[in-house]
Amino acid sequence: MSLMTDDVINFTSMLRMSYDFLHSGRKFNIKSNRKGKKLISVVFPFSDLVFAAKAIPIFPIRLEKFKVNTYLEALNSASGLFGWKAVSNFLGFIRKFDFLKVFDGIIDDVINSLNYKYNKMYDLGIEEGVSNDFCYGIKALYGMHSSRHNNLDANLNVIIRCSAFNKYYESLKRFNDNLIWLDIPPRNIGNALEICTENVKDTASQLEKLTGNSITDNDLRKQFRISNECRELYREIIYEISNSDFYPCNPATFSEILALLSISFQDFNSNAETYLKNFRNLVKEMKERIRKKIGMDVSNRPRILLTPRFGGWEPESHNLIYKMGGRLLYADWEILGALENIEVYAYSDPIEAYAKFLMDITTKGIGCDNNALTDSYIRVARKMDVDGLIFIELFGCHSISNCYTMLRQKVRKELEIPTTALTFNKIGENIEQVKIRLGAFMEMFN
Amino acid sequence: MVDLEFFLEYYEFLKQEKEKGKKIIAYMSHDNIPEELIDAAGFIPLRLIFSGNDELMDRGADYLPTSTCSFALSTIGLFSVKPNKYRFLDLIDYLIVSNHCVSDICSSEIICKYFDIPRIDFYVPYILSENGLKYYRLELIEFKKKLEEIRGSSISNEDIINSIEKYNKFRKNISKIKYLDISGSDKLELYQKALLYGPKILELRDFNINNDGQIKIKNKKNVILTGCSIFLGDDLIEIIEEGGGNVIFLDTWVGDVYFSQTLEDNWLDQQKENDPFDILTEMFNRNTYTDHVVPNFMEYKIKKIVSIINNLKEKLGISNIGVINHIIKFCDHMSLPREQLKEKLQAKNYFVLNIERDYARASHGQLSTRIEAFLEMI
Numbered sequence: 032m033s034l035m036t037d038d039v040i041n042f043t044s045m046l047r048m049s050y051d052f053l054h055s056g057r058k059f060n061i062k063s064n065r066k067g068k069k070l071i072s073v074v075f076p077f078s079d080l081v082f083a084a085k086a087i088p089i090f091p092i093r094l095e096k097f098k099v100n101t102y103l104e105a106l107n108s109a110s111g112l113f114g115w116k117a118v119s120n121f122l123g124f125i126r127k128f129d130f131l132k133v134f135d136g137i138i139d140d141v142i143n144s145l146n147y148k149y150n151k152m153y154d155l156g157i158e159e160g161v162s163n164d165f166c167y168g169i170k171a172l173y174g175m176h177s178s179r180h181n182n183l184d185a186n187l188n189v190i191i192r193c194s195a196f197n198k199y200y201e202s203l204k205r206f207n208d209n210l211i212w213l214d215i216p217p218r219n220i221g222n223a224l225e226i227c228t229e230n231v232k233d234t235a236s237q238l239e240k241l242t243g244n245s246i247t248d249n250d251l252r253k254q255f256r257i258s259n260e261c262r263e264l265y266r267e268i269i270y271e272i273s274n275s276d277f278y279p280c281n282p283a284t285f286s287e288i289l290a291l292l293s294i295s296f297q298d299f300n301s302n303a304e305t306y307l308k309n310f311r312n313l314v315k316e317m318k319e320r321i322r323k324k325i326g327m328d329v330s331n332r333p334r335i336l337l338t339p340r341f342g343g344w345e346p347e348s349h350n351l352i353y354k355m356g357g358r359l360l361y362a363d364w365e366i367l368g369a370l371e372n373i374e375v376y377a378y379s380d381p382i383e384a385y386a387k388f389l390m391d392i393t394t395k396g397i398g399c400d401n402n403a404l405t406d407s408y409i410r411v412a413r414k415m416d417v418d419g420l421i422f423i424e425l426f427g428c429h430s431i432s433n434c435y436t437m438l439r440q441k442v443r444k445e446l447e448i449p450t451t452a453l454t455f456n457k458i459g460e461n462i463e464q465v466k467i468r469l470g471a472f473m474e475m476f477n
Numbered sequence: 478m479v480d481l482e483f484f485l486e487y488y489e490f491l492k493q494e495k496e497k498g499k500k501i502i503a504y505m506s507h508d509n510i511p512e513e514l515i516d517a518a519g520f521i522p523l524r525l526i527f528s529g530n531d532e533l534m535d536r537g538a539d540y541l542p543t544s545t546c547s548f549a550l551s552t553i554g555l556f557s558v559k560p561n562k563y564r565f566l567d568l569i570d571y572l573i574v575s576n577h578c579v580s581d582i583c584s585s586e587i588i589c590k591y592f593d594i595p596r597i598d599f600y601v602p603y604i605l606s607e608n609g610l611k612y613y614r615l616e617l618i619e620f621k622k623k624l625e626e627i628r629g630s631s632i633s634n635e636d637i638i639n640s641i642e643k644y645n646k647f648r649k650n651i652s653k654i655k656y657l658d659i660s661g662s663d664k665l666e667l668y669q670k671a672l673l674y675g676p677k678i679l680e681l682r683d684f685n686i687n688n689d690g691q692i693k694i695k696n697k698k699n700v701i702l703t704g705c706s707i708f709l710g711d712d713l714i715e716i717i718e719e720g721g722g723n724v725i726f727l728d729t730w731v732g733d734v735y736f737s738q739t740l741e742d743n744w745l746d747q748q749k750e751n752d753p754f755d756i757l758t759e760m761f762n763r764n765t766y767t768d769h770v771v772p773n774f775m776e777y778k779i780k781k782i783v784s785i786i787n788n789l790k791e792k793l794g795i796s797n798i799g800v801i802n803h804i805i806k807f808c809d810h811m812s813l814p815r816e817q818l819k820e821k822l823q824a825k826n827y828f829v830l831n832i833e834r835d836y837a838r839a840s841h842g843q844l845s846t847r848i849e850a851f852l853e854m855i
């Protein structure tokens with residue numbers, strides 16, 4: 032049985048977010064479900080402009096059909112009739128009698144089917160000609176596009192410092208000529224912010240042209256307010272809830288929630304308003320459970336930060352760390368600067384505010400050099416007050432996850448906490464080795 | 478392949494320049510570095526275009542994962558091992574950290590940090606657009622400021638224009654060798670030496686570019702080499718020649734991609750009174766074949782290869798030309814589009830071979846077998 036099922040069955044917001052993540056994307060494969068809106072693929076949490084253009088952003092794996100859909104479909108139908116809260120209570124009730132074994136598997140299925148699909152997309156990427164030498168993320172993303180490009184109207188390509196990724200963007204031309212680019216100047220020098228603002232304007236007009244909708248300042252402000260609130264809630268989970276001595280669920284579930292948030296944060300499950308509502312509920316439920324002491328005392332468990340996760344990582348890690356007496360935390364978007372707020376003032380230019388947000392991410396987070404990036408790792412680890420740090424050396428990554436030598440030195444000098452590196456190639460490939468490495472690492476806390 | 482004597486000569490050359498008070502500014506970046514500004518500042522640009530071997534790659538892997546491109550690993554390795562013939566690396570005063578690719582950023586940063594070389598940043602936009610050009614100009618301004626700070630005085634526009642003319646003449650001269658009736662390895666050697674010496678090569682060497690009219694390469698199995706450059710010390714071109722082939726055209730950065738970046742004389746004359754940054758920015762704008770930029774790299778590449786093949790047919794009467802796409806293992810720029818490039822060229826009925834390799838000695842045998850089999854097909 033899943034480590035998480037007991038926790039999640041009464042955790043409505045989590046169930047809802049998982050449902051939305053796995054299910055709400057697939058329906059967009061059918062054109063009539065898009066209600067005349069354009070479907071635009073996004074990666075990284077840069078979907079604000081797409082929402083403002085009244086289009087649908089989608090992280091393309093969400094167009095895939097997941098095995099668990101039959102269970103979740105039933106839940107969704109029930110939720111349509113009785114509401115999510117009632118469904119969740121009902122599930123909790125049924126679980127007590129344990130005669131519907133099927134529910135034991137729901138969350139396991141969510142996680143497993145996602146991982147299974149990721150690996151499938153990875154294999155497809157390789158089949159379609161991506162060299163084995165590239166990172167897990169690029170191979171899987173290429174596979175996703177190869178699988179679902181017919182359903183997409185365009186791809187939003189936001190330039191980052193990773194040259195492999197920029198080349199990957201270009202390679203998508205093979206599937207879809209409609210590539211909408213957003214260039215971010217690599218450094219904030221001279222009037223680079225002005226240039227970035229013009230770039231954002233260009234991208235916005237390409238989106239307007241594609242969708243036939245104009246993007247007004249108010250559309251942007253409204254969207255930024257929504258996404259800012261999501262960012263604030265996200266930071267609250269990372270810095271406050273994850274730092275507390277009592278967790279609203281067991282620590283492995285907590286890691287699972289952090290992972291789900293980080294994956295779904297890229298396209299806000301294609302519906303920013305619902306996503307925000309779920310996010311609010313999630314934080315509320317978490318706090319309530321902590322207040323009522325529903326969950327788990329984790330005061331004696333060391334907090335371990337694992338990063339980077341977004342290009343690919345072994346999801347089994349948090350179960351292993353849990354079994355070894357720790358709690359594993361994920362905070363990639365905060366490290367990469369994507370959880371900073373976008374300035375929203377009634378009389379300022381929102382396009383410029385968005386440009387500033389992107390420039391800050393480029394210079395302080397994802398950065399143009401490893402110095403800035405490693406400083407960011409240190410900043411977040413310090414602020415989260417973690418006890419240890421696990422760094423993922425992702426095979427084939429030449430950008431974000433190749434600065435371990437530099438990071439290790441900074442951690443030693445500035446944080447003085449244990450650190451280790453795990454190599455990663457494909458989900459499920461190296462679990463035994465991961466177990467051994469994590470075991471040795473966790474020894475340091477005994 | 479260049480011999481030991483060349484390295485000694487080059488060391489002497491740099492030493493003499495340094496003794497004259499010139500600073501040596503090195504960089505890994507393959508393209509878009511405004512060496513005209515370095516020259517106008519009175520400094521010497523030093524391109525790090527040296528290939529590697531097992532030992533250098535291993536030493537590089539002390540700093541970056543082994544899944545980093547072999548060229549980048551080896552370049553770090555060079556600074557770590559400092560083999561005797563490379564002692565000219567000790568003469569470097571500054572290193573440019575640039576973003577030709579992300580391996581360029583990471584390895585240059587490591588070289589500066591761990592081998593104590595002051596860095597100068599110069600970043601290039603990824604998208605060639607009006608705004609990209611505006612940004613490139615900003616970097617030029619910053620770069621000039623930095624060079625002025627180092628030399629302690631300002632660089633005049635006149636000096637920059639002079640350097641632009643000097644480099645333009647240099648590129649034009651060297652670019653003539655592309656249709657010359659000499660072997661691919663001889664061409665490569667000239668390109669490599671020219672890149673290291675810069676315009677000085679026209680003064681230093683008895684550089685006489687003449688075609689004697691005998692088309693000796695006609696009897697060979699001719700191939701165009703595209704993709705990653707063959708760096709100094711790499712014997713790939715010899716392997717091709719030993720297999721009975723000849724690289725008739727080097728469509729790589731150490732080759733025609735760099736040397737075809739020329740400006741027409743009358744255009745340049747008209748620009749002389751203008752801001753030299755406009756000229757340098759225009760040069761970046763025209764550099765459409767660079768593998769750095771997106772989103773049209775592939776289209777331009779295909780177009781260029783087709784035009785090279787047509788020109789070779791027309792100028793030298795050579796048909797049946799194969800294409801070898803050279804990919805240094807883990808190269809971001811060349812590895813990802815390799816299958817698409819091959820498909821598109823094959824659709825035009827060209828013979829194409831993708832060779833992906835690192836600098837490990839052990840892979841040589843397999844490499845020559847594959848190349849020989851390919852040459853057989855032509």
Ligand code: SF4
Pocket residue numbers: 166167168169193195196341342343425427428429430431432
């Ligand atoms: S930064 Fe690394 S993980 Fe991310 S896309 Fe680039 S190579 Fe892949």
Ligand code: SF4
Pocket residue numbers: 507546547548549577578579580581705805807808809810811
């Ligand atoms: S060979 Fe490729 S990856 Fe390596 S430095 Fe050159 S462009 Fe970058």
